[in-house]
Amino acid sequence: KYEKIWLTLGSASLVLFLLIIGFAAFWKGTHPQSHIETIDPQNVEAHEAFQPENLGLTEVEDGKFIVNMVASAFMYDFGKDADGKQVERIRVPKGSTVLYQITSKDVVHGFQVAGTNVNMMVEPGHISRYETVMKNVGEFTVVCNEYCGIGHHLMYGTVEVY
Numbered sequence: 001k002y003e004k005i006w007l008t009l010g011s012a013s014l015v016l017f018l019l020i021i022g023f024a025a026f027w028k029g030t031h032p033q034s035h036i037e038t039i040d041p042q043n044v045e046a047h048e049a050f051q052p053e054n055l056g057l058t059e060v061e062d063g064k065f066i067v068n069m070v071a072s073a074f075m076y077d078f079g080k081d082a083d084g085k086q087v088e089r090i091r092v093p094k095g096s097t098v099l100y101q102i103t104s105k106d107v108v109h110g111f112q113v114a115g116t117n118v119n120m121m122v123e124p125g126h127i128s129r130y131e132t133v134m135k136n137v138g139e140f141t142v143v144c145n146e147y148c149g150i151g152h153h154l155m156y157g158t159v160e161v162y
């Protein structure tokens with residue numbers, strides 16, 4: 001008798017989930033963001049956003065920023081500073097709207113800004129984008145959360161909100 005109740009509940013929730021997925025995918029047209037635009041992983045510079053001089057932080061208007069990055073084994077390329085040194089830290093004022101744009105040159109990487117809601121999969125051939133408001137002051141560590149090889153643990157950076 002109880003089995004019947006649980007079976008019914010189980011099937012009902014399965015049907016409900018399928019309906020929700022179907023609704024989201026076909027009616028609302030929800031797709032992973034990274035599938036909007038493709039890019040050649042052998043030649044990411046062909047895309048304006050990933051040209052060396054456009055990497056890193058750019059203020060597009062007051063309080064609105066874009067961060068362009070290229071992930072590869074085993075680093076995040078945030079571009080170079082005025083002295084030609086590799087940038088490892090992004091600094092934005094509290095309350096900034098930041099659009100993170102990232103692609104990969106080789107394998108699948110992750111891009112997570114720990115302690116925030118920024119968490120993306122970075123796939124070669126695709127551009128992953130996420131826009132968010134950096135509400136809290138602090139230092140947030142960027143980590144790769146997809147195992148990408150022997151130097152996986154070496155992939156990190158910092159986003160500082162001041």
Ligand code: CUA
Nearest residue numbers: 109144146148
């Ligand atoms: Cu890149 Cu793990």
